[in-house]
Amino acid sequence: MTEQRRKETLETSETLPFIEEPFAISDKAEKSVAENETEGADDGKDTYCGFWIFKGPSMQRLATEQMYVILYGLAGCVMAMTFAYFNATITTLEKRYKIPTKVSGIISVGNDISTMLTAAMLGYYAGHRHRPRWMGIGFLTMVAFCLLTSSLHFLYGAGEDALKLTREFGQVNETLATQERDKKLCQPTAGGCVQEELGQWVPQAFLFAAQLISGVGQALFYTLGIAYMDDNASKSRTPAMLSMSTFLRMLGPVIGYSLAALCLRLYIEPTLEPLIGRDDPRWLGAWWLGWLVLAGMTLVSAILLFMFPKELPSSRKRRLQLKQTERRQSLPLNERSFGDMMQTVRKLTKNKVYVYNTMASILYFFGYMAYWIFTPKYIETQYRQSAAMATMATGTVALGFSAAGVLISGYAISKYKPSARAMAAWNAIVDFVTVAGILCYVAIGCEGSDRLNSLTTLSTGNSCSASCHCDYVHYAPVCSPDNITFISACHAGCSKRTQDALGRTIYTGCLCLGSTSLPPEAESQFAVDGTCPVDCFNEFLIFVAVMCFLKLVGASSKSTNLLIALRCMPPEQKTFALGLGSMVAALLSFIPSPVFFGWLIDNYCLVWGKTCSNKGNCWLYDTKSLRYALNLSAAFFILLGGFLNIAVWYHVKDLKIFDDEESAKDSLKDTEVEMKTIDSSPQEN
Template sequence: MTEERRKDTLETSETLPFIEKPFAISDEARKSENESGREDDGKDTHCGFWILKGPSMQRFATEKMYVILYGLAGCVMTMTFAYFNATITTLEKRYKIPTKVSGIISVGNDISTMLTAAILGYYAGHGHRPRWMGIGLLTIVAFCLLTSSLHFLYGAGEDALKLTREFGQVNETLASQERDKKLCQPSAGGCVQEEVGQWVPQVFLFAAQLIAGVGQALFYTLGIAYMDDNASKSKTPAMLSMSTFLRMLGPAIGYSLAALCLRLYIEPTLEPLIGREDPRWLGAWWLGWLVLAAMTLVSAILLFMFPKELPSSKRRRLQLKQTERKQSLPLKERSFGDMMKTVRKLSKNKVYIYNTIASILYFFGYMAYWIFTPKYIETQYRQSAAMATMATGTVALGFSAAGVLISGYVISKYRPSARAMACWNAIVDFVTVAGILCYVAIGCEGSDRLNSLTTLSAGNSCSASCHCDYVHYAPVCSPENITYISACHAGCTERTKDALGRTIYTGCQCLGSSSLNPQPESQFAVDGTCPVDCFSEFLIFLGVMCFLKLVGASSKSTNLLIALRCMPPEEKTFALGLGSMVASLLGFIPSPVFFGWLIDNYCLVWGKTCSNKGNCWLYDTKSLRYALNLSAAVFIFLGGFLNIAVWYHAKDLKIFDDEQSPKDSLKNTNNEVEMKPIDSKPLAN
């Protein structure tokens, strides 16, 4: 390294807040550095690859640039998973998928993460980590393209096309026959023909999620360890906070992108006959995946350019080489036997074990809201898919980002102890439980009343022919503002149009049956669901959710710092990978399946395919609200007690390096002060 280049590095570090100023390099350290440089020709610290390299690229090989790029790449990755969650109800309707099955599909990435995280973290952790991370992002590109390709293979679907103006213009006879199916026709046997099931798209979606999980494992396991290894420990909280903040912008942008796409009809070139508030509306779910694929590809290319080791980190490592540290020891060849010894060693680390289990319990309970919040808002508060995704993403996740920034500032400024961090994690768990209990109380009477439509007409002979286990959901609204599953369930026999062009069903014998003097003129129904005003309750729910997002996000940095500091540095990458694998096995995988099964248990109106149940059209909202929220609260409540155990055993855990004065730094240069990493010693059991 020339004197001019060292000067440039020093000047650059003055302007970058996340970079610790490099130590003055002694003659012996400089000699060691020159020898190391001759060995690898500077390749390990060289920025760029292939034709995208050169002297002008080396200025970007800094800690600050890595934090920004890693955060932005993480932002794009979280956009993809948020987009999938935001469009999951549309996918259920389009491909007739029960919620339990969609829950299984959504954990495909966690299954592959579980199977690969520990192995990739152990073996790839000592390779060129930024390039491995870039490969991981390429698998996310494949995930986006595979998912969107379903639309190009299967099209918009017959159900969606039947609800467009062009469908009747192309084939008026077929359109008329389709409308007649909704009427009460006892001679036809009542039950409608079963719809064609499509299991191939479900397998396709699951396979795409499996591929994405490999990229997720590479990106998170290697990315955090690379950041911690290439930065001063005192700067790690600020760097984690900044990268987490950038990552958390991803769900907000992903949900906003989904809201924009879902406002368009699934086939944008056709004119739909229903509004966005109609539960049969299908948005252009496939459109956003093409945008996400392009953004992820750019992020992968940029990550490929980062060096194996940052120049500033190499200088620190060369200084530590003068002391009796692990950096002075040659790297051992990685073997399966050594990996199992590391597993046994970590299993005796109480802080690591309790912190991991506490995180798993929190994830298990809160996963229901990460995945099914848009669906929850649609069913409980009768909001459109676009409104539900916008509220979940842009508004609520904005509070999450604020929580991460605030916690990062507080941690960097006040440098709390490990015990204080564990105590805060426990407080966050118990506050979250209190907020979830508030969810139980925030119901909507108008929405809950809709679940009475099944029993309302079940005992009436006027619509007996329509009562099958599976029905075609085509709701109509009576003058009493009661929604019926279909015109057949309302006992309607005729169909006409009013002056506004709306479809009106007449001769509806089931309407007014509860009145003493039913009037024939009132026995009509309008196509579509009755309007339900749940907006006030929705705003209250949104306020509580934003508060929980703010509080919950503040524990992300504290939880991760405890995880990073409770293990020796040489075990860091593997321990993160192992923790990710266990979290996937016990939390991320079973939780969506469990809550998907729970939601399906409260379905009132099922669609039907030739081979299985289809998607659910209507839920018992009140019972679902109690079951879903109370179940989630139990798991998070148990996690709070595990964080108390972390607090008890973390009394000797150090999070930060000891503060050093300028004189100490000069002494360090001459090797007169021993530099002792705070996490180089395993925790006492």
């Protein structure tokens, strides 16, 4: 009777939220308490797979470290696909809704704003709840993000500008189609500017709101997911698990960019026949189509995350074999307060390795963010490639090298187990190599593309284009025999329109082509519809080669950087520290960087898609000046990050990445414990 009462007393003590150190119980009683904690208090339900009707004994064999790595990596792949798809279609969105690059940069940081506001708080309070289910909730917000973004097309349609460039437009209203074509010509009797469709602020606000929603899911997934992986695996396995999950996640941008390239090859209204080719800068692809595919894939990922247990069976067995010190060191959820959180913040600010490593990452992200978001746009403007080709090169080709870099680094870390100093040194070397590669970008220019910045933008006072009535007419470029592109036939001084035997539109009587060898009054002064052909393919291939090399080298530092971040803090601070780091990175890097580089790109715009009084998207840039300004600015920030990584190298001399006592025997014991747990799992939940 006395023994039974003592057991009941111990079980009751486990229901208390916290046991002070002076009242610590004996080792034997502590072991009994630990068993009750997982087997008596919750009956081991924290290690059960599934939820609702999606559960059963057959699922219990899936509650393994390997299965979580695969699931986490694939879910991260889907999330990365959504952000890559947005970056790949951003130039199409700018053209469709007349959005300046600076504004599109602000839109793209919406997810980082919400990540900044929620990451630390969610990491602190949700870090000790059912983390996989919280990650599933985050993925449901990603589903909403995909559906909200695609719904713009169904609300606003393809747009009048896109419909005017289809064959069906002329068949429906030939008179209106003729008027539209005549707007490109010089009309001495007309007065005033021709009003174009105004840029709409509602779609811009809609896109920004969708990005805000996605940031909550991003914060939950990355903050909780990495901590869950590290807590449920032995330290010797963590590098390989991180590398494998990172590799799977990095397939996301590859697939996302490929999906974008496929969708952008279709016209924005696939049922209509366009009159222009994909190489024409006015081409608008079916940007909205991929979001429907991504919404379905994200929903499936959310359901799979919901099925994972709160704690892996193998992790529970390891925890029971160790002393139950974590229970005393970490406050339970119902005793957590804002003051405790601020005390943890103060502790982290005194951790020099954590601070320097975080700041080095922030500077690297600030500089490299320009390429993550604007690389397709950079390729389109610098090397005159189509949107589909730009997204394919950025995603499928370049990111494949990123995935290879992650796998190679993960294998090297797992096999050779380098010290913390070696890892920090490698991070610094990667930063300096990246700076050298970016300086190569400056030298990889295309003369034909740079020559387009001499495009004639004559003022209204010039007799040649005075009948255009304003500086900014509808952008409809034409090419002269001297391979000079003009904004429109009107700016080339053309007064007539005809068609040749191939069906191409030819503008004649073009008085502004004074650079040709023929006299201005000659009838042969003509211009062909569309921009002049520019051959930048060789330069484009060189750029892609350098980009692939930088992707390979840069990806090799992802695992080393994350391992230093995970090991430089106590286990009980891990989830919150990751959330705090995400918040600070969003505040200082992810949010201001796209806005800054968007503003920088807009500063070198030559031709704005304007109405008489409103600015829309940019159609043509001063490519040479833009190339220098963009790349040198990015290199400067990454260089500063490299110097901070040297500071990390100095302070991590005593940091231990791997446990010395872990051996092959421990790994076999973990496997044996895991198999016993699966065999002893209850048949029903």
